[in-house]
Amino acid sequence: MKKPLLQRIKWTKIGAILCIALAAGAIGYGYYRDTAETSLVEYHRTIEAGDTLWGVVGQVATDKVDMCKLTWQVMKDNKIEDPGNLQPGAVIVIRVKEARAL
Template sequence: MKKPLMYRIKWEKIGILLTIALAAGGIGYGYYRDMQASELVEYRVEVEQGDTLWGILGRLATDKDDMSKLTWQAMQDNHIEHPGELQPGTELIVHVKKAREL
């Protein structure tokens, strides 16, 4: 006598396939979202006595910005090798994503 269909289905395999499909969809969506062109706003900031790169960027960034990526990009854009040695009077160019209005 054959078992009923409910007992013959390999539920573990179906669960694994669904998990893989959901993970692939999530990764694909994340990649798609990150690849969307976002408008950048350029700020020119003059370094003052006691300023740090992190502090300057913290004033310009929104809560959606990744500070480590923003710091790396600012260092690349301004050819900064030692961020702890910013000189007062130096002009920094910082590009941040334009905040979208709700």
């Protein structure tokens, strides 16, 4: 007499196959997400007396943007070493993802 179907199934093999499939899917999604092109909009802002980098970046950022990351990226893009010593008249470039039109 044969064993019941649930006892004949090799559950460890099925589990291993599912884990491999999930891992491959996660790797594929991560690759797709990192290579997907995003449109960047470039804003040019002139620093005025009393401006802070955080304030200038905040004028451009939307509520979906991580301000810390964007401020760090602006510092990197504009080669700003001391954000507390912005010179009036300096022009900084702020690149943000294009907001999707509704």
